[in-house]
Amino acid sequence: MTDYLFAAMAMLGPAQNRYADPAAWDRLHAELGVRLPADYQVLVDAYAPVHLNGHLYLHHPATEPWNLGQWIAETAQAWSDVEWDDMDPDENPRLLFGLEELHFGAPRGLLPLASTDRGETIFLVDVGTAAPWLLVEDGECGWTRYDMGFAEWLHRYLLGEDMGGPNSSAFYPGPVQLRRLPMSVDDRPEAWSGPERGM
Numbered sequence: 001m002t003d004y005l006f007a008a009m010a011m012l013g014p015a016q017n018r019y020a021d022p023a024a025w026d027r028l029h030a031e032l033g034v035r036l037p038a039d040y041q042v043l044v045d046a047y048a049p050v051h052l053n054g055h056l057y058l059h060h061p062a063t064e065p066w067n068l069g070q071w072i073a074e075t076a077q078a079w080s081d082v083e084w085d086d087m088d089p090d091e092n093p094r095l096l097f098g099l100e101e102l103h104f105g106a107p108r109g110l111l112p113l114a115s116t117d118r119g120e121t122i123f124l125v126d127v128g129t130a131a132p133w134l135l136v137e138d139g140e141c142g143w144t145r146y147d148m149g150f151a152e153w154l155h156r157y158l159l160g161e162d163m164g165g166p167n168s169s170a171f172y173p174g175p176v177q178l179r180r181l182p183m184s185v186d187d188r189p190e191a192w193s194g195p196e197r198g199m
Helices: 004-012 022-032 038-047 068-080 150-159
Strands: 050-052 056-058 110-116 121-125 133-137 143-146 177-180 191-193
Touching (some): 004 150, 068 110
Antiparallel strands (some): 050 056, 110 121, 121 133
């Protein structure tokens, strides 16, 4: 069985852990009322705040700019403001996936984990009873369910699979490209590459 956390980090390269701070995660979990998955925390601590392969953004709970808690709150609020009863049934995740209720950024709801500059938002679905799973909204009201953890989703995303819905692959051959996100107005973000991966 594939260790997807190991496989994803093998493509991304050595962990940086520039902002790793267990207390920041504890504060975020207390605010959310739910713990985010361990594989997600490891990946965020290892590389975030970061822009991966020119599309995917990961925020971090211990930084002021690109703060994960603030981004989750703002993103959850934006999705909470949608008039879901006015949406077509095939655009309503509650109806599409049999969710009893539709909450964002709260326990037993949809928790935003990451986003892309193509308009996709990746959510953790924590329904309280079954194992958590992921939902990805493609930026155009299309929703796709992925029964996997974040590390597997990221690994498959970096391999170029359709991880934002049908025909959504974003494959780039060669090493994964990473870019630190600016931490101040004058900051010039550093870009680097993961190891060669024979692709």
